[in-house]
Amino acid sequence: MADDKAAQLCSLCQARLGDSNWYPFKVVHCGTDEEEEHELLIDEEDKKLNDLNKDFVSEVYEVGCTSLKELNECNPSGRYVVEELCNFKENHKASLKEAITLLLKMLPN
Numbered sequence: 001m002a003d004d005k006a007a008q009l010c011s012l013c014q015a016r017l018g019d020s021n022w023y024p025f026k027v028v029h030c031g032t033d034e035e036e037e038h039e040l041l042i043d044e045e046d047k048k049l050n051d052l053n054k055d056f057v058s059e060v061y062e063v064g065c066t067s068l069k070e071l072n073e074c075n076p077s078g079r080y081v082v083e084e085l086c087n088f089k090e091n092h093k094a095s096l097k098e099a100i101t102l103l104l105k106m107l108p109n
Contacts, residue, residue: 013060016048017067020079024049024068042068 016022024046030039042049042065053061074082085094094102 009060013052013064013067016052017064017071018079020077022048025072040072 024043025040026043028039028041030037044050049061049065052064071079071081074084085099086092087094087098
């Protein structure tokens with residue numbers, strides 16, 4: 001029963017995050033007047049994000065925000081999942097060097 005509920009919640013979150021018509025970001029000017037620099041931030045006043053925060057525990061909200069940022073970085077036009085290598089021990093995207101080093105360690109002697 002708990003597994004079913006978790007699967008439903010994951011599907012709901014994935015559907016919300018994958019909706020390319022939903023744009024819960026705001027552009028903030030962060031440069032000087034001469035330099036036109038902008039930063040894309042999560043709009044914390046967005047209704048769907050606030051619903052996510054109300055409907056689920058705060059960890060789900062945080063994961064949702066992180067997922068949105070990552071999906072938007074990788075594929076802002078469609079926001080569909082793009083596979084990436086990750087270094088979970090150091091909590092960052094794995095470099096090609098890290099991936100090759102890991103693969104070489106996995107080879108039999």
